[in-house]
Amino acid sequence: MAYRRSKRIEAKLADNRTQILQAARRLVSEGGWPEAQMAAIAAAANLATGTVYRYFSSKAELFAEVLASVSQREVDVIQGVAESGGPAKQRLADAVVAFTTRALRGRRLAYALIAEPCDPEIDQARLVYRRAIGEKLQRIIADGVTTGEFPAQDPRVAASCVVGAMMEALVGPLAPESIQLKAGSQDFVSEIVRFCLRAVTAPESRPRPDLALRVLKGGRTKPSLKGGKRE
Amino acid sequence: MAYRRSKRIEAKLADNRTQILQAARRLVSEGGWPEAQMAAIAAAANLATGTVYRYFSSKAELFAEVLASVSQREVDVIQGVAESGGPAKQRLADAVVAFTTRALRGRRLAYALIAEPCDPEIDQARLVYRRAIGEKLQRIIADGVTTGEFPAQDPRVAASCVVGAMMEALVGPLAPESIQLKAGSQDFVSEIVRFCLRAVTAPESRPRPDLALRVLKGGRTKPSLKGGKRE
DNA sequence: ACAAATAATGAATCATTATTCAATATTGAA
DNA sequence: TTCAATATTGAATAATGATTCATTATTTGT
Structure with missing residues (x-):
């Protein structure tokens, strides 16, 4: 044998890997997916295109890792909030604020x-991103339900709903073409927070939870509503 | 001149167009996007690939129209609900039930x-799909706010949130790999409905709406939460 | 029936990028 | 210094599927 990875090389390999990940992340952060091409990433990491494939077997795998690390950061933030003690309601509010605020910051x-x-x-x-966030929220919600602070509800569904609500609300304001003023963003965030808080913490408004099932029980949900077209 | 479109041909052209749209719709409905390729659509419409391009200038345009028509149908359903009179709360509930139920039906x-x-x-x-649904919900919500039935809130944000909540909650159950039992679907739907109703209709839980802004006011939302990594 | 105009055809082309790989450079033990 | 092993390079390739277009078929007014 005439070659054996030395510490120095090992370090360089690890560094290359990191460079690639960072370059990938930077490019999406700056120009979105169109900019995040393998050749561009390689160039940004000062490597040849082919070299990237010695570290990641495909573009999908590379980004799986980028996304995992970004999610991890978000999860850490929310985790910090979740562990901060205090009422679940407060923690939920903080988590939503943290998520939306950070999103608006790294638009x-x-x-x-x-x-x-x-x-x-x-x-x-x-x-993975959505799921990761969802899991943390689920824990906070489950907490609140257990202690009786929140009304009975399925924490999995509620967590999905909160994730969806936050993200969908953000879509417009995050779009590059929308010229968002920093001014309004606080109101905007607090609007989302209030929505989520009401959704999770409000007691059942009436003791008739089956009220909403009217349509379901009515049979076909697709009755000709206005003599409209058929399937 | 020696040729001028006759009624008969005009009708055939219109029919071809319809066939293409229906074929496109059918293929996505059955096999999702992977099946919805131009060649397959053409074949399913009994036409040659190239012919499709005499009717739609691109795949994107073709699907824009397919999606628009599907959205229109959903909008009609919700519209029907929205116009049904009665309290906004009831209409919102019905709209959410209708949407989620229909989604689960046409999985x-x-x-x-x-x-x-x-x-x-x-x-x-x-x-366009999300937007179309959102707009209708927005109207119902705005209604409720105006009449004082719902607490003050920005109907645009609330509508986005409801759309996001419904859709995100559906993602798991709709996924082809999830073997959803018809049994549980009612509970599931009603869980989503209750979430949305609470979110939109619950009165502000406390007269301190700025409570949730703690994190925002605290300055950096990205304080080293656990001595964590840097950017 | 004929010809000009319009439609339809579907195999070939194009465009886009991820991925490969033969050639080259670097590494470290002997 | 040498050489086998490992690492890098980047131009060439591959794969996918939308789109084109030269050719053929239909249509209708004369």
Whole structure:
């Protein structure tokens, strides 16, 4: 044998890997998915295109890792909030504020992660982001339900709903073409927070939870509503 | 001149157009985006690939129209509900039930429309779907706010949130790999409905709406929460 | 029936990028 | 210094599927 990885090389390899990840992240953050091409990433990391493939077997895998690390950061933030003690309501509010505020701050990246059209393989990987956030919220909600602070509800559904609500509300304001004023963003955030708080913490408004099932029980939900077209 | 479109031909052209739209719709409904390729659509419409381009200038345009018509149908349903009179709360509940129930019924199509990874151009077109639903909900919510039935809130934000909540909650159950039991679907729907109703109709829980702004006012939202990594 | 105009055809082309790989450079033990 | 192993390079390739277009078929007024 005549070659054996030395510490120095090992370090360089690790560094290359990091450079690639950072370059990838930077490019999406700046220009979204169109800029995040393998060749561009390689160049930004001062490597040849082919070299990237010695570290990541595909673009999808590379971005799976980028997304995982971004999610992890968000999760850490929310985790910090979740562990901060105090009433679940407060923690939920803080988590929503933290998430939306951070998204609005890192607009381009958040847009890419949440709403920007992208290739299917990457879209797939994006799910980890939503899921990760959802899981943390679920814990806070489950907490509140257990202590009786929140009304009875399925924390999994509620957490999904909160994630969806936050993200959908952000889509417009995050879009690169929307010239968002920093001014209004506080009101905007607090609007979202209030929505989520009401949704999770309000007691059942009436003791008739089956009221909403009227339509379901009515049979076909697709009755000709206005003599409209058929299927 | 020796040729002028006759009624008969005009009708055939219109029919071809319809066939294409229906074929496109059918293919997504059955197999999702992977099946919805131009060649397959043409074949399903008994036409040659190239012919499709005499009717639609691109795949994106074709699907823009398919999506618009599907959205229109949903909007009609919700519209029917919205016009049904009665308290806004009831109408909102009915709208959410109608939407989620219908989605669960036309699972594959709903999945393609809401969550399935797809090409960027089509993803773009998918927005009309969300937007269309959102606009109708917005009207119901604005109604409720005006009449004082709902607490003060920005109907645009609330509508986005409801759309997001419904759709995100549906993602899991709609996924083709999830073997959803018809049994549980009622509970599931009603869980979503209750979430949305609480969110929109509950009175502000406390007269301190700025409570949730703690984190915002605290300055950096990204304080090293656990001695964590840097940017 | 004929010809000009319009439609339809579908195999070939194009465009886009991720991915590969033969060639080259670097590394470290002997 | 040498050489086998490993790492890098980036131009060439591959794969996918939308789109084109030269050719063929239909249509209708004369």
